[in-house]
Amino acid sequence: MESLLQDALRIQKIVVPEMMTVFFRRYEILNTIASHEPIGRRSLSVLLGIGEKTARNEAALLQDKLLIHIDNQGMYITHEGRKVLEDAEPWVYKLKALDDTQKELAAVLSVKKVIISFRETNNKMLILQETGKKAAEYLKSIICEDMTIGITGGSTMAATVKEMPKSNHKNKNITIVPARGGLGEDVEIQANNIAASLAEKLNCSYKLLHLAENLSKELLESLKEYPEIRETIEGIQKINVLVFGIGRADVMSQRRHLKENHRILLKEKGAVAEAFGYYFDKKGKIVDVVNTVGITLDQYSGLEHVICVASGVEKATAIKAVSKLNPNLVLVIDEGLAKSILED
Amino acid sequence: MESLLQDALRIQKIVVPEMMTVFFRRYEILNTIASHEPIGRRSLSVLLGIGEKTARNEAALLQDKLLIHIDNQGMYITHEGRKVLEDAEPWVYKLKALDDTQKELAAVLSVKKVIISFRETNNKMLILQETGKKAAEYLKSIICEDMTIGITGGSTMAATVKEMPKSNHKNKNITIVPARGGLGEDVEIQANNIAASLAEKLNCSYKLLHLAENLSKELLESLKEYPEIRETIEGIQKINVLVFGIGRADVMSQRRHLKENHRILLKEKGAVAEAFGYYFDKKGKIVDVVNTVGITLDQYSGLEHVICVASGVEKATAIKAVSKLNPNLVLVIDEGLAKSILED
DNA sequence: CCTCCATGGGACTAAAAAAGTCCTATATGT
DNA sequence: ACATATAGGACTTTTTTAGTCCCATGGAGG
Secondary structure (H helix, E strand, O other): OHHHHHHHHHHHHHHOOHHHHHHHHHHHHHHHHHHHOOEOHHHHHHHHOOOHHHHHHHHHHHHHOOOEEEEOOEEEEOHHHHHHHHHHHHHHHHHOOHHHHHHHHHHHHOOOEEEEEOOOOOOHHHHHHHHHHHHHHHHHHHOOOOOEEEEOOOHHHHHHHHHOOOOOOOOOOOEEEEOEOOOOOOHHHOHHHHHHHHHHHHOOEEOOOOOOOOOOHHHHHHHOOOHHHHHHHHHHHOOOEEEEEOEEHHHHHHHOOOOHHHHHHHHHOOEEEEEOOEEEEOOOOEEEEOOOOEOOHHHHHHOOEEEEEEOOHHHHHHHHHHOOOOOOEEEEEEHHHHHHHHHO | OHHHHHHHHHHHHHHOOHHHHHHHHHHHHHHHHHHHOOEOHHHHHHHHOOOHHHHHHHHHHHHHOOOEEEEOOEEEEOHHHHHHHHHHHHHHHHHOOHHHHHHHHHHHHOOOEEEEEOOOOOOHHHHHHHHHHHHHHHHHHHOOOOOEEEEOOOHHHHHHHHHOOOOOOOOOOOEEEEOEOOOOOOHHHOHHHHHHHHHHHHOOEEOOOOOOOOOOHHHHHHHOOOHHHHHHHHHHHOOOEEEEEOEEHHHHHHHOOOOHHHHHHHHHOOEEEEEOOEEEEOOOOEEEEOOOOEOOHHHHHHOOEEEEEEOOHHHHHHHHHHOOOOOOEEEEEEHHHHHHHHHO
């Protein structure tokens, strides 16, 4: 009786419209407590951008319903609360019609699947966190024996790995490799670091690639002979799952300290997106490649599992560009980004 | 996905408990407008026992959602509104858990079916009205060709008939007969009058029984020879559907102007319920019979369709007594009565 | 051992929302 | 023409909700 549920939702939206707001607010509060426990009402209120008293009142209600527990350390979620959070999720998606949006987007972009993360807040950190969580969930669901997982750098990937639950049983013959070289960024969000963290979470092995970007061809060639590097390159060639973040071409070229004339060139070529070392224009055509070792576009196009994780409306164009390269793409994005992709 | 709906309800009750109140209030308002249109906000507010401003605010919201239409005559329900009302009904029953109560009661009382009417108000008239409506609905659903429908008197039956929608197509060979004689009550709620009204609503034929109660045996016997009476008696013997109200023995014996000693006798015999001319004790045993023409208990026990309609908590014991006489009984009662039957 | 910091809870105030009340013009039906 | 019930406006009162500040507590770090 799926239609009964649909009816129920329709009628509620009509008859008790204010219910939606309240529901989402409480869901968000509960969710935030769940992921930050123990947390005080003050921290909570600044995190969510709501008043202290509001946080307090809502918390009192949640406590009354035994969904959270409050002591002088702060607020904790209870088992009940966790259960409610889980059970409420499909319900949240229905209410927000995210279910439909996911399918619509997958069709519009011609990709395998779109997963939309949901946070009822404007806090970019929380949104990124939730997106990472969804990405981690999906990644975990597809992992199986003898896989080589390639992963890139960036804050989105960092969030993804952070949200990956720690696995205790030793994972069978799984290897994590950075999808490409490059040391330009903060160490916290470098592909190497992220690959290692992911391996730790998944309790499996990993290989690192200590190669700077923009090396001369000759130097690159000779470095490739080094055993550790060579081994990693072989690993990269074996990648069957790629998890990658995406960036706006202009932002990335700046972050990589490209020379002024190079950046102008990129702009002239219409570069809008950057991912795993490639710059793409609107149509998904390569306009430039970072001169380093890494996964190739040919390899990418043939992969069965490609997961692109992104958060923030500014990445809409980049997403559209990269969606055209592999129909197996799975997109994990936040609600705002999803809407802005659909809107243009 | 029935469980999804269940989950949704459970979670809502927990996370947004106040929603229930609001929903029921609006549902009730919409429902009342539907059955009283055109109605002004003042009449509405006294009818429902809510403040004028409340009625006004809620009406404004319902108007905004296009569920009602307001002009200087008062408020009307729109098509949209009617649809919502219909679609919301199962939802109402689930929320109130009346579904479960219905099944539980049917099991506890060992009867075929229990139908609980629902009105979010303390106004006994509205509750009676709704109970009548449900009874009428059910009766209509089982009517088919060549039936003889017996009906008793009483305000509950009057309400039932009043709520029966008028049928335009000629009903095929259906006859309404009063289930027993008796002229003791107000003409408005006499079985004869009610039978005739029902026949008019169903657009079918009827027979009347003009016989006073408490006639001497001899007189009764000779009256039975009169053609009109004889014909009706034959009709009563053909009854295959009986719709009847029920009363508390003490109340009914008073209303029928029984002699003092007779009433005391009834009390001594443990009479608690009265229905279609019989007085029953707690266990459903007959302790007395009104001396008139009418359906017999033997006949009653063998009927396939027996519908007892009752409203008001004071009838709980009577219901329990009469439930034991025929497992095919269908009970149509209001929410309060249902709960009080379960509680004792 | 002490200090510091974030915590919950209490108390009071300010703001906003809801409800109560009364008035008026209007249309309808007697 | 009149009595009556209607919506809608305006104003007040009540109730609910949110904002703000203070304080005792208890753990973390020095």
